Amino acid sequence: MSQVGFYGLGSMGICMALNLQKHLQETKQPSLHYSNRTLSKGETLKAAGGVEEPNYAALVKSCDIIFTMISNDKVLNNLVDVALLAGSIRGKIFVDTSTVHPDTAVQSSEKLTNAGASFIASPVFGANAMAASGKLIFALAGPRAVTDLVKPLILNVMGRSIIELGEDVSKSSMLKIAGNVIVIGLMEVISEVQVFAEKVGLGTTIMEKMIADMFGPVAESYSKRLTTGCYAPPHGTTPGFGISLAIKDAKHAISIANGHDMRLNVSEAALSHMLNARSYAGENLDSSSMYGTIRQESGLPFWSENSRQCI
Template identity: 45%
Template structure:
């Protein structure tokens, strides 16, 4: 039987995964529990965890063999399926609990749960809401769905460890990822609206600063945070910097929402507009040497469609300063 005293494992160390894994390891350490065991396809991504005292595993089979509670954080549906294939190669996974924090299609969550249940293991879909800085601070929101007995085991690692709060959604894993798809739709729609408003403010000489103050005072943290991602250049990170939320993953997330709506017999028209801008932002990235862009970079396309440059003044000044400092 899995308990909080069992060894805990973590699979996948992207920017979000690494941040959450560090918080889990620090929690285990504070509770005087065994160190977190981890695996990542690129082993060097685990160096910060090694420095904290976590234990690297050479493969997924070894990690799962040692751990009764395993968290997964990977990039997309195909990557999750590949990881589950490797987990199922372990001879005995009876009673183990697997918690997937990845944003995947609800159908993928359902299929994953079915596969693991057939092997007497438990599966929880637990996607998180928030970008990398929130994950680093343990301030994401987590939605959990799965068997109540498994959720009881995973919950101690939720609130005040990985997340600021945990929503227990359902006993069906796919309901958590459906909620995440809806959340991503709201985020993408808000980015679209805020981006268009900023371009209008700039074109009409009202000024981005004035609009941003309005968003801060009257429209809540989501709209204000999206605004600062634009005005502070997060939408187009500086050379060598990583995006808060990778554009390619953002495209995947919005596509999932559109697919869920189609399955329900409706359309998310705002999401379709946002997706068009995100896909064109990817084309811009590809034509600029594959420069990484944030999921908010549809703002740059809105600028171009209005006759402005993709880069706003903040980005141009920052990049020019970076070029001068490189000499």
């Protein structure tokens, strides 16, 4: 049996890893090995039977299939370099579930393939709640022989569906970035309409009911990130999706669009609002915190009655 590993235990990664460990136990496969920059974040995984490795190099050495869920392109580049220095990686399969630039995915694939390993780019769609319930959507691209090997570790384990994009790993990264254009655009539009509702006297509760009835539970969930104050959570509370990650994703999308002679006008507006929110209130904000900036631009406080009330 293959030894499976997982690196990157942020708010998404820990949920994914726990579901993967549960599956391995239920199917009587070797326990998941894991590592993370901050090892203490793996305590719940250790309690569930996971096996801690001291660092990524040790994880690579001990595992045949290694999943990663990390924050940005720089981290992935560093992990690839570490893997290449960890000894022979011939035959190993690296599965990155993060959102990175398509060029980064291609470069990672080339480096690992040249060393005899395989690389699968499989960024995921879905927030923390979907990760916890094993309902993420995986955009999967890589060599067919190895994607078939990892699918049983994904479907009905960490994800509810797989979108297959062939062997070109840039395609899955591009699809994820395209999906983020929709998500960021929805957050921008819903932020605007909720501020509009407050300014004209309709109120956010009525507007949220209309959003739910007209556009369904996904749009309603985005609205609730605003109305419940999750866009600016209390200090010490992890945002649902951190603002710096969303800024990174928006910049990737805008850069790629500009390279293809087009503009993403809504994404550009959202990026500006997120940058202003981070400048005003710091890093501990959700990607939906463009809502605070739009409130300010409309003469309202950045903070709502349900959000935290301080910088």
